[in-house]
Amino acid sequence: MIRTENIFKAFGDKTVLHGISTSFYKGKTNLIIGRSGTGKTVLLKLLVGLLTPTEGKVYYGDTDFFGLNKKEKRQIRMKVGMLFQSSALFDSMTVEENIRFPLDMFTNHTAKEKNMRVDYCLERVNLSGINSKFPSETSGGMQKRVGIARAIVLDPEFLFCDEPNSGLDPKTSILIDELIRSITQENNITTVINTHDMNSVMEIGENIILLHQGHVAWRGNKDEILETENEILTDFIFASPFLQRLRAAALNK
Amino acid sequence: MLFNFFYHFGRYLKMMGTALTRPEKLNMYYRETTRQMIDIGIGSLVIVGLIAIFIGAVTAIQFSYQLDGTLVPRWYIGYIVRDSTIIELAPTITCLVLAGKVGSNIAAEIGGMRQKEHIDAMEIMGVNTANYLIMPKIIAALFVIPLLVAVGAFISVIGGYAATVFTGLLSNAEYIQGVRSFFVEKNVTMMFVKALVFAFLLTSVSAYQGYHVKGGSIELGQASTNAVVYSDILILLADYLLAVFFTQ
Numbered sequence: 001m002i003r004t005e006n007i008f009k010a011f012g013d014k015t016v017l018h019g020i021s022t023s024f025y026k027g028k029t030n031l032i033i034g035r036s037g038t039g040k041t042v043l044l045k046l047l048v049g050l051l052t053p054t055e056g057k058v059y060y061g062d063t064d065f066f067g068l069n070k071k072e073k074r075q076i077r078m079k080v081g082m083l084f085q086s087s088a089l090f091d092s093m094t095v096e097e098n099i100r101f102p103l104d105m106f107t108n109h110t111a112k113e114k115n116m117r118v119d120y121c122l123e124r125v126n127l128s129g130i131n132s133k134f135p136s137e138t139s140g141g142m143q144k145r146v147g148i149a150r151a152i153v154l155d156p157e158f159l160f161c162d163e164p165n166s167g168l169d170p171k172t173s174i175l176i177d178e179l180i181r182s183i184t185q186e187n188n189i190t191t192v193i194n195t196h197d198m199n200s201v202m203e204i205g206e207n208i209i210l211l212h213q214g215h216v217a218w219r220g221n222k223d224e225i226l227e228t229e230n231e232i233l234t235d236f237i238f239a240s241p242f243l244q245r246l247r248a249a250a251l252n253k
Numbered sequence: 254m255l256f257n258f259f260y261h262f263g264r265y266l267k268m269m270g271t272a273l274t275r276p277e278k279l280n281m282y283y284r285e286t287t288r289q290m291i292d293i294g295i296g297s298l299v300i301v302g303l304i305a306i307f308i309g310a311v312t313a314i315q316f317s318y319q320l321d322g323t324l325v326p327r328w329y330i331g332y333i334v335r336d337s338t339i340i341e342l343a344p345t346i347t348c349l350v351l352a353g354k355v356g357s358n359i360a361a362e363i364g365g366m367r368q369k370e371h372i373d374a375m376e377i378m379g380v381n382t383a384n385y386l387i388m389p390k391i392i393a394a395l396f397v398i399p400l401l402v403a404v405g406a407f408i409s410v411i412g413g414y415a416a417t418v419f420t421g422l423l424s425n426a427e428y429i430q431g432v433r434s435f436f437v438e439k440n441v442t443m444m445f446v447k448a449l450v451f452a453f454l455l456t457s458v459s460a461y462q463g464y465h466v467k468g469g470s471i472e473l474g475q476a477s478t479n480a481v482v483y484s485d486i487l488i489l490l491a492d493y494l495l496a497v498f499f500t501q
Contacts, residue, residue: 048377049376049377050373050376050377074379074381075379077376077377077378077379078378078379080377080378080379081377082374082377084370084373084374085370086369086370088369088370088371088373088374090371090374091369101378102378104278104280104281105277105278105281105378105379105380106277106278106378106379154378160377
């Protein structure tokens with residue numbers, strides 16, 4: 001589990017996050033949703049330690065992450081996998097080298113063991129056989145899946161996904177969502193996803209927080225969304241007239 | 254202005270403190286260092302050779318013109334070409350050129366990785382990114398650039414020979430006599446010390462510019478330009494200080 005306690009983050013005079021206190025649960029897909037510019041990515045970067053909070057604490061289990069020294073932080077980070085919005089695959093390396101990079105850097109496995117692990121991860125994301133391709137030779141959806149394979153190669157306890165569906169067609173988005181959910185459940189890990197994709201919210205939102213102007217405006221799960229009277233959430237989720245009609249129809253049933 | 258200087262200097266020192274620590278996985282660093290050695294060394298051989306040959310040739314021709322009609326023996330040209338090349342031209346000009354070629358490349362490579370979130374991805378994995386991305390480049394440069402400078406000095410002397418002997422300004426014997434006269438070993442030491450210092454400066458300053466780049470392609474271009482400009486300024490400053498130190 002990951003817990004944040006009264007997190008504030010300011011850049012110069014501008015405060016982006018105002019006292020965020022929330023929890024992200026193990027074995028669940030935890031979603032951070034909200035409009036662009038509400039501080040979702042900042043919160044995610046704070047959770048993984050790429051940014052330091054101006055005030056407040058982030059707990060991994062019972063450990064205060066920002067209270068640790070560099071070496072201790074590294075131990076936590078080795079339990080973290082992250083899928084970036086841009087996939088962030090190293091373009092000078094092949095798919096196999098990308099996935100093997102954490103294994104090369106942090107394990108003493110033999111070459112055979114590493115290859116087996118890479119093949120397993122590629123198989124897990126349904127991309128067997130593309131080991132020798134370069135990221136530029138693969139599609140956006142494939143790059144996301146390679147990013148997931150790299151993120152899970154060290155068997156992380158915490159998986160972070162920044163906009164995993166951005167730039168993908170709806171069908172591929174569903175595939176990615178399903179993949180993330182099944183990995184979360186199979187490995188019983190804490191997954192935090194930053195998204196504004198409504199399909200993701202309604203499909204895999206087991207624990208959702210809505211950020212609005214740097215505050216937590218709503219928290220709940222996908223089943224509670226339809227019934228909520230929270231204006232900020234309904235404005236955000238059912239922004240289009242089509243979705244508003246769908247909601248009305250669902251509520252009338 | 255002064256605050257800005259101390260801000261960047263402090264940040265540079267902090268980055269170098271993180272970069273120059275014990276590597277986590279030696280074989281990964283070895284692989285990266287050899288890749289950089291090939292990139293910097295083999296990749297720069299042609300341009301260094303080309304510049305060196307012209308430096309030698311132009312120095313020889315210029316001195317031949319200046320000494321014409323004086324009482325200074327003509328074979329002094331070989332001696333002047335050799336010493337000016339070893340003491341000053343080979344290390345300084347080579348490293349100024351390498352600041353343009355290697356330095357801008359380092360800044361662009363690391364800066365591009367920063368912008369494409371590659372550095373963030375590595376940091377989340379737990380990689381000491383300053384260490385992994387910068388130290389191999391510095392070590393590779395410290396090995397390869399002095400060798401390039403030595404090769405450049407040798408080619409420069411050949412360039413001087415070609416420009417004078419093949420055109421009939423000097424005889425073969427005169428040039429060789431000049432090259433073999435008044436040899437001071439300390440000058441070669443000075444050349445290698447200069448090459449080492451300049452190599453460190455151009456790689457670390459360029460890496461600093463790339464590592465801290467923010468924004469988009471315009472900022473990346475600026476970082477690459479700054480890498481060359483600041484490396485060149487620091488190389489010239491260090492050149493002066495080393496000249497004072499070695500000649501006192």
